[in-house]
Amino acid sequence: MIEIRGLKKRLRRRWVLNGVDFTIVDGESVVIIGQSGTGKSVLLKHIMGLMKPDEGSVLIDGHDVTRLEGEALLKVRRKVGFLFQSSALFDSLTVAENVALPITENRLDTGGRLLPDIVREKLHLVGLSEDVEALKPSSLSGGMRKRAALARVLAMEPSYILYDEPTTGLDPVMADSISHLIRKLQREAKVTSITVTHDMRSAYFVADRIAMLHDGRIRFTGTPQEIINSSDPVVRQFVEGFSENGPLSTV
Amino acid sequence: MRAEETATVIVTRLPRLVRVAEFLINVVEEVGRMAIMVGQALRAIPSAFRSRKLVLEQMAQMGVDSMPLVIIISVFTGAVAAWQAAYQIQGLIPVKYLGSVIGRNVMIELGPVLTALVVAGRIGAAMAAELGTMKVTEQVDALEAMGIPPARYLVMPRLISATLMLPVLVVFADFLAILGGYLVANILLGISTYTYVIGLRHSFEARDLFAGLIKAGVFGMFMAIMGCHYGLRTEGGAEGVGKSTMQAVVASCVSVLIADYFLTTFLFPISGQ
Numbered sequence: 428m429i430e431i432r433g434l435k436k437r438l439r440r441r442w443v444l445n446g447v448d449f450t451i452v453d454g455e456s457v458v459i460i461g462q463s464g465t466g467k468s469v470l471l472k473h474i475m476g477l478m479k480p481d482e483g484s485v486l487i488d489g490h491d492v493t494r495l496e497g498e499a500l501l502k503v504r505r506k507v508g509f510l511f512q513s514s515a516l517f518d519s520l521t522v523a524e525n526v527a528l529p530i531t532e533n534r535l536d537t538g539g540r541l542l543p544d545i546v547r548e549k550l551h552l553v554g555l556s557e558d559v560e561a562l563k564p565s566s567l568s569g570g571m572r573k574r575a576a577l578a579r580v581l582a583m584e585p586s587y588i589l590y591d592e593p594t595t596g597l598d599p600v601m602a603d604s605i606s607h608l609i610r611k612l613q614r615e616a617k618v619t620s621i622t623v624t625h626d627m628r629s630a631y632f633v634a635d636r637i638a639m640l641h642d643g644r645i646r647f648t649g650t651p652q653e654i655i656n657s658s659d660p661v662v663r664q665f666v667e668g669f670s671e672n673g674p675l676s677t678v
Numbered sequence: 679m680r681a682e683e684t685a686t687v688i689v690t691r692l693p694r695l696v697r698v699a700e701f702l703i704n705v706v707e708e709v710g711r712m713a714i715m716v717g718q719a720l721r722a723i724p725s726a727f728r729s730r731k732l733v734l735e736q737m738a739q740m741g742v743d744s745m746p747l748v749i750i751i752s753v754f755t756g757a758v759a760a761w762q763a764a765y766q767i768q769g770l771i772p773v774k775y776l777g778s779v780i781g782r783n784v785m786i787e788l789g790p791v792l793t794a795l796v797v798a799g800r801i802g803a804a805m806a807a808e809l810g811t812m813k814v815t816e817q818v819d820a821l822e823a824m825g826i827p828p829a830r831y832l833v834m835p836r837l838i839s840a841t842l843m844l845p846v847l848v849v850f851a852d853f854l855a856i857l858g859g860y861l862v863a864n865i866l867l868g869i870s871t872y873t874y875v876i877g878l879r880h881s882f883e884a885r886d887l888f889a890g891l892i893k894a895g896v897f898g899m900f901m902a903i904m905g906c907h908y909g910l911r912t913e914g915g916a917e918g919v920g921k922s923t924m925q926a927v928v929a930s931c932v933s934v935l936i937a938d939y940f941l942t943t944f945l946f947p948i949s950g951q
């Protein structure tokens with residue numbers, strides 16, 4: 428379980444997060460939507476303990492990642508995979524080395540299986556063939572980079588995965604396959620997932636529950652059906668995606 | 679009136695005082711962060727054997743990258759040292775003792791310090807640029823997100839390899855500088871090979887050589903600390919990477935020279951003092 432309590436963060440003289448309260452229970456798939464620049468990535472980085480809040484706490488299975496340091500924090504992080512918006516693959520390593528890195532560096536138990544086999548399996552899972560194994564990330568397309576980064580996340584066998592805009596910049600077919608993958612991992616590998624996205628089509632497919640971040644707080648939570656039926660003008664505007672005559676500003 | 683004047687002086691100077699205070703606080707903060715990073719990297723040393731591939735890669739890269747530069751600067755340093763020594767001792771000491779003057783100068787000071795200064799430009803800059811790029815492209819965050827401490831994966835291998843590799847480079851530099859000195863002494867100053875070698879052997883002390891190599895190790899360590907520190911605190915895209923690279927080079931050179939002073943007074947005590 429991930430419990431976010433009263434999270435506040437000031438960045439560049441602005442309260443990007445201004446009292447976020449939100450709980451994600453085990454096994455569910457939550458989607459967070461919100462305008463560009465509202466702080467969705469910042470929220471995810473707080474869950475990873477990569478950023479420290481000014482106030483509030485984030486509890487992962489009861490451990491407060493905002494107060495943990497050093498080895499204790501690293502230990503909690505190994506349970507949580509994070510797919511970066513920018514993929515963040517190590518560009519000095521090949522794709523295979525990228526995927527293997529969390530296993531070798533954390534000395535994870537492979538149950539006697541060979542590392543190359545595990546790497547291949549993870550790459551297959553995200554739809555990449557062995558041809559890419561020896562390539563450097565710089566020679567991959569954006570979609571392939573995202574998949575490779577996801578394979579690296581899966582190598583840690585995390586109980587939670589945070590996806591930061593997993594479908595942005597992908598063609599619709601590729602985007603849909605990523606959405607399916609997120610669902611498949613949640614259903615089959617029992618991964619609890621938090622997905623940040625602007626892609627409402629993907630959001631409806633992936634989410635058990637959708638939360639909208641607005642003005643530093645969670646403005647709305649509900650099932651995809653509930654969000655479609657919502658009468659909140661802010662939610663309506665975002666979901667329907669019109670830019671004129673609505674409460675959301677685009678400047 | 680007096681009190682008022684004093685008050686005015688204080689008020690007008692306040693902004694400057696505040697700036698000085700801010701500067702000092704920044705320096706302390708910077709040094710503190712560096713100390714934390716070094717502490718974490720040192721604590722990761724027990725896993726150096728497991729990470730030997732990383733360490734060896736770094737060492738190979740440093741050696742290969744720096745060697746051409748070391749060859750050129752060493753030969754010329756030795757050549758200049760020979761000419762200058764000859765100029766300075768003319769009329770005081772017979773020029774045939776050139777070998778002994780050059781040998782000691784090179785091993786104690788010129789070899790380690792000049793190599794360190796030149797290599798600082800390469801190693802310090804390379805580290806800061808590489809880690810800085812990793813930082814701004816979120817690769818450092820990715821490491822942390824996977825539960826891999828950057829101090830262990832990135833800093834420790836660089837710290838170890840720079841500390842070990844610099845003395846190796848300095849051994850080459852010493853040899854080449856003495857060779858450069860020989861060329862000048864032999865070709866331009868007409869000192870025979872035999873005389874030059876006798877001079878060298880006459881003044882050679884093993885502890886000079888070793889003390890020079892210890893210096894080199896410490897310089898290497900400082901370079902790695904500066905390169906990693908400025909690299910890892912890079913912010914703001916390509917421009918930020920450029921800025922931290924420059925800062926790392928400057929800080930490496932300055933720290934090398936300051937460390938040189940303290941190490942020299944410590945390693946080469948003047949007898950009777």
Ligand SMILES: Nc1ncnc2c1ncn2[C@@H]1O[C@H](COP(=O)(O)OP(=O)(O)OP(=O)(O)O)[C@@H](O)[C@H]1O
Nearest residue numbers: 438439443461462463464465466467468469470512
């Ligand atoms: N490291 C940082 N330092 C200072 N400000 C930051 C930092 N990271 C993010 N911000 C600011 O916080 C705000 C929220 O950024 P964030 O990246 O979380 O937005 P987002 O909701 O993920 O947007 P997008 O959908 O475009 O990815 C932005 O105004 C950004 O400028």
Ligand SMILES: [Mg+2]
Nearest residue numbers: 467468512591
């Ligand atoms: Mg974002």
